[in-house]
Amino acid sequence: MALLQISEPGQSPDPHQRRVAVGIDLGTTHSLVAAVRNGVAECLPDAQGRVILPSVVRYLDNNGRQIGHEAAQAQASDPENTIASAKRFMGRGLADIANRDKLPYRFVDRPGMVALQTRAGEKSPVEVSAEILATLRFRAEDTFNDDLYGAVVTVPAYFDDAQRQATKDAAQLAGINVLRLINEPTAAAIAYGLDNASEGVYAVYDLGGGTFDISILRMSLGVFEVIATGGDSALGGDDYDRALADWALTRLGLSAASAQDKAAIKVAARAAKEALSATDSVAFEAVLSGASVSVNITRSDFEAATAPLTERTLAAVRKALRDARLAREDVQGVVMVGGSTRMPQIQRAVGEFFGTEPLINLNPDEVVALGAAIQANQLAGNDSAGDLLLLDVIPLSLGIETMGGLVERIVHRNETIPTAKAQDFTTYKDGQTALALHVLQGERDLVADCRSLARFELRGIPPMAAGAARIRVTFTVDADGLLSVSAREQTSGVEARIDVKPSYGLTDEQIAAMLKDSFATAEDDMKARALAEARVDADRMLLATQSALEADGALLTADERQAVDALMARLRETLAGSHDAAAIEAATEALARGTEAFAAERMNHSIQKALAGRKVETI
Amino acid sequence: MNLQDNDFTLFGLPEQFAQERAAIDTRWKELQRQAHPDRFAAQGAAAQRIAMQWSVRINEAYQRLKEPLKRAAYLCELRGAPINAESNTAMPAAFLMEQMAWREALDDAASAADLDALDVQLGRARQQTLRGIAQSLDESGNAAEAARQVRALMFIERFAQDVQSRFEQLGQ
Secondary structure: OOOOOOOOOOOOOOOOOOOOEEEEEOOOOEEEEEEEEOOEEEEOOOOOOOOOEEOEEEEOOOOOEEEOHHHHHOOOOOHHHEEEOHHHHOOOOHHHOOOHHHOOOEEEOOOOOOEEEEOOEEEOHHHHHHHHHHHHHHHHHHHHOOOOOEEEEEEOOOOOHHHHHHHHHHHHHOOOOEEEEEEHHHHHHHHOOOOOOOOEEEEEEEEOOOOEEEEEEEEEOOEEEEEEEEEEOOOOHHHHHHHHHHHHHHHHOOOOOOHHHHHHHHHHHHHHHHHHOOOOEEEEEEEEOOEEEEEEEEHHHHHHHHHHHHHHHHHHHHHHHHHOOOOHHHEEEEEEEOHHHHOHHHHHHHHHHHOOOOEOOOOOOOHHHHHHHHHHHHHOOOOOOOOOEEEOEOOOOEEEEEOOOEEEEEEOOOOEOOEEEEEEEOOOOOOOOEEEEEEEEOOOOEHHHOEEEEEEEEEOOOOOOOOOOOEEEEEEEOOOOOEEEEEEEOOOOOEEEEEOOOOOOOOHHHHHHHHHHOOOOOOOOHHHHHHHHHHHHHHHHHHHHHHHHHHHHHHOOHHHHHHHHHHHHHHHHHHHHOOOHHHHHHHHHHHHHHOHHHHHHHHHHHHHHHHHHHHHHHO | OOOOOOHHHHHOOOOOOOOOHHHHHHHHHHHHHHHOHHHHOOOOHHHHHHHHHHHHHHHHHHHHHHOHHHHHHHHHHHOOOOOOOOOOOOOOHHHHHHHHHHHHHHHHOOOHHHHHHHHHHHHHHHHHHHHHHHHHHHHOOOHHHHHHHHHHHHHHHHHHHHHHHHHHHOOO
16 A cells, blocks of 8 residues: 655645646557656556556457556467557548558558457557556556546647548547647756756657657756647667568578468567567577477677667767758767667767767656656646746648649648748639649649648639639647647638548547447447546636736736636536536536636736847846 | 737847847747746646747747848838749840859859859858948848849859759769
8 A cells, every 4th residue: 555645734735636647658569657756756666566568458258458567468369359569540541550461460451541440349549558558557547546647648749630530539538638749859858857957959769669859959947839840650660670580580591471470470570670679690580380490690780680769769860950051060968769769870870879878867768758748737737836848840841732633731740839831822723613732741843742631612702704813821839749720711711611520430439439339448338438538627627717817817807707707606606516527517517608708808918028128238 | 919019029139130149049949948838748738839930939939030031021011021932033235144154154064163152152152241241131121132142142042952962963
């Protein structure tokens, strides 16, 4: 049993004010959850004391599931129903998945996002990820014996809009309030406390199981400004495993045919790779089609077989530096993230490239979750002294298809978010009354070379001569890096908008059904959950309004104050007297609407105050 | 102060071309520190929406203020001499001759050294034009002349991009 904690008088925040906020690193090979406890970020262990949760979900008969370590052990024996590395399939179509013939899964081609056929039916990568996230959510709630207020979930900086949106959907499916999606390298920089370090430029080299990210950040005055980011969302430790496996199979003169063989090879390659970080030579051993095979591999064999992969990461580093308009000498320090940076050849290559010893004193597996926890704690309002601000950028340009299959870029990569950009377009034919808009992401000029994010139509344009209509298309990218697009014909005012979401073959009914049959470890029924969530939202809204009134109540007239007080009283009443989630939601929404003008006024006030304060200083 | 204020008012800077980049950066960060949606993550959806609007507006102003070319174009527009780059392409003959000479030099460039030489020339032309813009906007108060110089600078920047992509073709 955990020891009860007693804090110093006057030091502890009111327990009812303190919100459980966690950072979640949803990784390709494993995932972690971390939280700030007593001022220190730490990863939360499971009941067996393990902090790492393998990102593996095994589907059993009768709707059962195994998640994590148990599932990971079944990879070789039940490969088709045991899904690992689901992160690689998030927001991806079948054709996007590299080396899929070497994976043991039964892929199903679905528009927007690939699905996986298991004995429990077809599963989207979003559902698989939601199982992992829900497991981490329950771990956090068990640890604190309280509901989770919210989480910061990390994504590779190089993830495109579809991959980010899929990640956020997975978290929501797991019943998690997403405070923010942040980039993994930025989270690592927070964990290293680079905001306290001397001002300067840092690089974060993040080689995970399935993705590679490089970010160039500038720290100054407690602000983390991402200057440039790059990488490869299909390059990671898995590729090193595969290169090692290919080397071994070639040496043995064998090939892996069955799903079992493929999985066995994968597990053996991974074990050999990990051993080679500590020793110079190891035996690669596996059971293939019932027969034991073995071949000796040295570290230099492994390094030679994977040198092209390491060079690919350095090419991305060079490109990011070019984007940042910086030379490698400008970089003051390099942070290493991801289990794959344990490989000696990686540390050596990065050290030689930058001419400086990389920072490796934090556990590379935990560093991302720890940084996310620090950010979550601050976003939840637990750390009033926290003065950290992240100014992140969009990793890939966003644009729209124009005549001739060309892409007109509207938001350029490495622009600071949130951002909104507009561009005017016109009609192509006389009397044209509709416009098909095709939203794309990528750096290439041809539509065919970019990722298609969404299509939508603007209808009801009054008939005009070709070129007379003025259609303003606005791209808005929020602080999570997620895109929405709107189009408006200026003369008639006809409008259309779309939240860009990848489709993954799930209808709203299916999602509702999934939430209903709940997750492996959840027993509470839908009603109870909806009620609990409505209560949490209501409490959150009441607290926010209360603290806003305490800080800036003076901005309101007596009448306005009375109206807000009445709305708060009504919500408190509903909360106390009702077990109806819908009634509580309605009262919460009423308070939100009723305080919108006050919120706007407060923002104006705070900005004015900020400017006024600074002017006095400069005079 | 409100969202419709011009960029200079929003950043509390004098409405002129000459600006210190460091001061713009510092003010950008100070403003984002107040308005960024992360500052309001623990509050309601309404506060988030408004914070987002402010934060977007601050980033928009920052993009325009920090780039001398965009800043100059914006000032011309504020002073009643919009750039209209698409419709107004008339340039002095001497300038067009120089452009043609540069294009030929780029076509003939065979090595990084050739490109470097061209890059140096471009840098000089850029600096000279920027000095002219500063003079027109901040001293003689001639926005129409400044707008002509901005259009010339746009030609130079577009050409500079072509030089950059050539550098990349040559393997940087």
